[in-house]
Amino acid sequence: MTSDLNQLRARIFLSCGQSKESNELETARQIAKRLEELGFDPYVAVEEQSLRGLKENIFAQLERSEYFVFVDFKREGLAGTDPEIHRGSVFSHQELAVASFLGVPVIALQEKGIKPDDGILRFLQTNATTFTDRHLLPNVISDRIQSRGWDSRMRNELVLTRDPAENSDAHLRGTPDKGRFFHVSVKNCHSRKTATNCYVYLEKAVRVNPRMEIPLNSVEFKWEGYVLPNAHISARSARRFDAFWIHHDHPNHLQFNFFSDSTAFIPQIQGEGEFDLRYCVVSDNFPISRIDLRLKLSHSLDSTTLQQVGYATAT
Numbered sequence: 401m402t403s404d405l406n407q408l409r410a411r412i413f414l415s416c417g418q419s420k421e422s423n424e425l426e427t428a429r430q431i432a433k434r435l436e437e438l439g440f441d442p443y444v445a446v447e448e449q450s451l452r453g454l455k456e457n458i459f460a461q462l463e464r465s466e467y468f469v470f471v472d473f474k475r476e477g478l479a480g481t482d483p484e485i486h487r488g489s490v491f492s493h494q495e496l497a498v499a500s501f502l503g504v505p506v507i508a509l510q511e512k513g514i515k516p517d518d519g520i521l522r523f524l525q526t527n528a529t530t531f532t533d534r535h536l537l538p539n540v541i542s543d544r545i546q547s548r549g550w551d552s553r554m555r556n557e558l559v560l561t562r563d564p565a566e567n568s569d570a571h572l573r574g575t576p577d578k579g580r581f582f583h584v585s586v587k588n589c590h591s592r593k594t595a596t597n598c599y600v601y602l603e604k605a606v607r608v609n610p611r612m613e614i615p616l617n618s619v620e621f622k623w624e625g626y627v628l629p630n631a632h633i634s635a636r637s638a639r640r641f642d643a644f645w646i647h648h649d650h651p652n653h654l655q656f657n658f659f660s661d662s663t664a665f666i667p668q669i670q671g672e673g674e675f676d677l678r679y680c681v682v683s684d685n686f687p688i689s690r691i692d693l694r695l696k697l698s699h700s701l702d703s704t705t706l707q708q709v710g711y712a713t714a715t
Contacts, residue, residue: 408555408589409441413462413504415495416471418446424473427534431471434538438545439552440467445495458495464687466556468499469541472510472528485515493519500524507544509537555589558598558633558681560691562708566640569648578648579655582706583624583640584691586681588633595633596684600641602656603690604678605667614675619665621679622657629659633683643679643693643706644669651701672699676709 412435418425428444435442443461462468472488488510497520499506508521508528521528531540566583588595600621605614620629624640633639644654653670669675675695682688692709
């Protein structure tokens, strides 16, 4: 999955008007194209007419975005102003307010003639850049992004990956017996922020054939080489957790390292066959991340495999 990690791009939420009566839509497209050339993944916000649309599209995209570009185009003039002063886009100002609440870094631009420091801009230290020529906006935004040092390879995300070779044999403490441990890697893709208090859970387990869901109780799993359930992951670094381990003398019975004093929390996964497993990682300051795995459990330990199904990202 290394190549997939290398292809992750920082997401920019582009908030700007898209009036059909002017060239705003084409300007938005040109800005998005320039952002893609810089290596970013732009999302051009479309005005939503329903609460569901706001929650599923606008709010969800804002929460996932690493950066926010605010372009305030002129709207109708304000009565009683001479020379005429215009209001900006109400919808874009609302998106700016949400981005500010979420703590997303902002670059702001305002068309000349808009009432200065209007709305939430009055309370934010964004130092909005005034522009007159819309055709120059892509280059102006590009310059601002580079001067601010925005990183196109950064992602506000924990990415879970499974390398089929990430197994290790070790003697069980206090005994001559050996177990094989199967690991999953958790990569912090942020360039500056440490992921704090990360916990691992087995969220779902299903025997494939015949299909049967295995009941689970929520319990914290163990990080590799660490004795507490909650771990920190530094920026641009990774840690691994123990998905499960298998006793060399009992190769078709999964064992788990978890934090509970009750046997009722032990997942009951055994017997030859295929199993779908879903793990998740939660933390104080990152979205929940998940990974789907296919386990092929065999009577021979060397024939047992654990592989990632698809490519998992944060939700």
